[in-house]
Amino acid sequence: MSERDRDRDGEGRARSARPRDGLGRPLPYGAEGVERQPEGVVRTPAGTVAEAQRLLDGGMPFHAHEVFEDAWKSRPGAEEALWRGLAQLAVGLTHAARGNSVGGARLLRRGAGALAGYGEAYGIDTAGLAGWARALAGRVEAGERIDAAAEAPRLTGPPGTV
Structure with a gap:
């Protein structure tokens, strides 16, 4: 496929039109995938957290990452x-x-490090999330198979609900 033939978005930037699964992996053209998150959406902090939580709970952390981005x-x-x-x-x-x-x-440890010492913001238990991420990183390194939906953290709520 030449540069000219590449998939492009409405603004002419290269962007694959292939559908993606819940983990963001490209699927063959014509396959049924997960609806992609629109880019550049400005949400309130509460709207961001709510949308990301919906995606995490649905086993779509790749798409939640785009909302946070x-x-x-x-x-x-x-x-x-x-x-x-x-x-x-x-x-x-x-x-x-x-x-x-x-x-x-x-990436789990890097994210935990970014949240460490941040304190609570918008009801997000950053300390609890950092602890969840470090524990999950250890399990991942030990070879445990991870199911994204089953491991989805709670972003808000009292400490210990992550």
């Missing part, structure tokens, strides 16, 4: 570490569920 790019700079860390947790869970133990553990 939009927040990371659109929220004030002081919140960058929060949203970037949450995006890293979601993509770490994605890699872990795909069987990529090295990448999954690395």
Whole structure:
């Protein structure tokens, strides 16, 4: 396929039109996939958390990562570490569920590090999420098979509900 023949979005940027599964893996053209998240959506923090939680609960952490990435790019700079860390947790869970133990553990720990010491924000238990991510990273490195929906963390709620 030449550069000219590549799939492009409405603005002319290269973007694969292949459908994707819940873990973001490309499927063959014509296959039924998961609806992709639109890019560049500006949501309220509560809207971001609610949409990401819906996707995590549905076993779609790759798509939740895209929601967090939009927040990371659109929220004030002081919140960058929060949203970037949450995006890293979601993509770490994605890699872990795909069987990529090295990448999954690395991203889970990187996300946990970004959240460490951040404190609670928008009802998000960042300390609980960091602990969940570190524990999951250890299980992934030990060779445990990970089911994304079964491992989906609770983003909000009292400590210990992650």
